[in-house]
Each structure stands twice: as structure tokens, then as C-alpha cells.
Amino acid sequence: MMRISRYTLMAGTALMALSPVAATAAPSAHEVELEARLKQLEAAVTDLRSELNATRVQAQSTAQVAQNTAQIVDATSAQTGTVTKRVATLEARVAKPAADGFNVGGVNVKIYGFLKTNFIFSKYDSGIIQQNPASPTLIKDFYLPQQIPVGGGRSSSDFTADAKQTRLGTTLSTTVGQHTIKGLVEFDFQTSQGVQGSQRTTNGYNLALRRGYVQFDNLLVGQEWSNFQNVATLPESTDFVGPTEGTVFVRQAQVRYTQPVANTVQRVLARSLIVSNLSAKHP
Numbered sequence: 001m002m003r004i005s006r007y008t009l010m011a012g013t014a015l016m017a018l019s020p021v022a023a024t025a026a027p028s029a030h031e032v033e034l035e036a037r038l039k040q041l042e043a044a045v046t047d048l049r050s051e052l053n054a055t056r057v058q059a060q061s062t063a064q065v066a067q068n069t070a071q072i073v074d075a076t077s078a079q080t081g082t083v084t085k086r087v088a089t090l091e092a093r094v095a096k097p098a099a100d101g102f103n104v105g106g107v108n109v110k111i112y113g114f115l116k117t118n119f120i121f122s123k124y125d126s127g128i129i130q131q132n133p134a135s136p137t138l139i140k141d142f143y144l145p146q147q148i149p150v151g152g153g154r155s156s157s158d159f160t161a162d163a164k165q166t167r168l169g170t171t172l173s174t175t176v177g178q179h180t181i182k183g184l185v186e187f188d189f190q191t192s193q194g195v196q197g198s199q200r201t202t203n204g205y206n207l208a209l210r211r212g213y214v215q216f217d218n219l220l221v222g223q224e225w226s227n228f229q230n231v232a233t234l235p236e237s238t239d240f241v242g243p244t245e246g247t248v249f250v251r252q253a254q255v256r257y258t259q260p261v262a263n264t265v266q267r268v269l270a271r272s273l274i275v276s277n278l279s280a281k282h283p
Contacts, residue, residue: 106174113168123157124149141190143239164189164205165240182215184222190240211251218258226250 027035101110120140139147140160149156169186189205213222225231229248236242241249 101171108173110171111169112171114166115163116165116167117163118161118165120160121157122159123155125155126150126153142241143244144241145245162203162205164191167210169211179217180215184211184213184215185209186211220254220256220258223251223253224256226252227254227256 101108103109122139138144139149140158141164165188167186167188169184172183174181186209187207188210189207191206191208209223211222211224213220213224215221226248229250234242234247
């Protein structure tokens with residue numbers, strides 16, 4: 001009886017070993033917990049890798065943006081520097097205009113003038129122009145009403161070609177302390193006095209002084225336009241003098257002191273002139 005039971009127990013053990021269900025033992029609670037933790041770690045690692053890749057991409061983008069920004073800043077700085085130089089150049093030109101003339105020992109010297117050739121044809125309906133090469137009449141050079149030939153019963157004509165209106169002048173200016181000293185000398189060849197060259201020979205002309213003076217601040221001594229003439233009011237004309245009827249045209253030796261009128265006086269005079277004009281138009 002005892003032997004049979006042992007065989008039966010051994011057979012049962014063998015069946016349990018061969019059975020797959022019996023061979024696989026059920027996981028414990030600790031193993032289940034470890035498995036869950038492992039999955040969490042794997043998920044965390046995956047998230048970290050994703051964040052790392054995103055950070056790398058962002059860093060590369062930030063570096064590219066920084067590089068582009070640096071390039072833009074460099075270009076802007078270069079343009080700003082160019083603009084600044086141009087502005088400085090313009091300011092220098094405005095503040096310091098180009099020198100007129102040249103400087104010699106602290107004296108500014110300016111030479112000016114022009115070359116001019118005239119071809120003048122005149123026709124008179126009644127009157128014969130004087131033909132005297134030794135002392136030519138002024139009507140050949142200037143339009144002077146009192147010189148127009150009248151009478152004689154027949155017409156006449158005259159043709160003149162010359163370059164005597166060619167002009168040459170020099171101005172000087174310097175400062176001594178708080179004072180300004182200026183000088184001017186101006187010549188042309190427009191003179192009919194004295195013996196001159198003939199158009200048939202050398203055709204020479206005498207040098208004539210137009211203007212010449214020295215000015216110390218507001219004091220002028222020398223030859224200049226008359227105080228009774230405003231050169232700016234002379235109308236444009238092809239004639240050397242222009243319309244002489246009713247026009248003052250005088251250059252003379254003089255000692256002149258000029259005092260500028262105050263701005264207040266100028267405004268009062270301007271207003272008085274405007275009121276006078278309005279009163280004349282609307283009496």
C-alpha cells in the first residue's frame with residue numbers, strides 16, 4: 001500500500017513538470033511594479049530625446065537668427081557711417097563755402113572779368129554820323145540820345161566791330177583785428193578819348209579805369225558808382241549803357257561812409273511805402 005502511494009506521487013510530480021500551465025509561475029506584485037517603472041523610464045527617455053532634438057533645432061535657428069542679425073547690424077552700421085560722412089560733408093560745405101579766389105599772406109585775392117566782342121550796325125534815317133578816327137564820336141560806343149545825328153537830308157549807316165568792352169578786375173580783402181579792409185580795381189578798354197588804334201591797322205584801345213577804391217569797414221575812398229545810382233535797377237540790355245533816358249549813369253571819385261539802416265527802420269519804410277501805394281490805387 002505504501003509503495004503504490006509513492007508511485008502515484010512521483011507520477012503527479014512528473015505531470016506537473018510537463019504541463020506548461022504548471023511550469024509558468026504567476027508574476028509577483030513586485031515584478032509588476034518593476035515592469036511599470038521600466039515602461040515609465042522608457043517613456044521619460046523618449047520624451048527627453050524629443051526635447052533634446054527640439055532644443056538642438058531651436059538652438060540652430062537661434063544661431064542662424066543671430067548670424068543674420070549680426071549681418072544686418074553690420075550692413076546698417078556701414079550705411080549709417082556712409083550717411084554720417086555725407087551729412088558731415090554737406091554740413092562742412094554749408095558751414096564753410098568753397099573759397100573764392102586765393103590767399104596770399106592772409107589777403108584773399110580774386111581775379112574776375114570777361115572777354116567780349118561787339119558787332120554793331122547802326123542806320124540813321126536823317127543824319128550823317130561823324131567819321132573821325134582820331135576822335136571818334138561817342139555814339140559809336142554808347143547809346144546817347146544827344147549824339148544821334150539829325151538833319152543832313154539823307155540817311156546814313158555805320159558798322160563797328162571791337163572788343164573794347166573786355167573787362168578785367170581784382171578784389172582784395174583782409175582783416176586787421178576787428179576791422180575789414182577791402183580793395184578793388186577794375187579796368188576795361190571802353191574809352192573814346194585820346195588817340196587809339198585804327199581798325200585798318202593795330203586796332204588797339206586805351207586802358208580805362210572803371211572803378212578803384214579802398215574800403216575800411218564802412219568808409220570808402222576812391223572811384224565808385226555815384227551815390228545817386230542804384231546799379232541793381234538798370235534793366236537788361238544788349239547796349240553797353242542801356243536806356244540812358246532818365247537814368248543816372250555816373251562813376252566818380254568820392255569819400256563815402258555807409259551806415260546800414262536798422263531792421264526796424266527798414267520795416268517802417270516798407271510799411272509806409274505799401275500804405276502809400278494802396279492810397280494811390282484807392283483814393
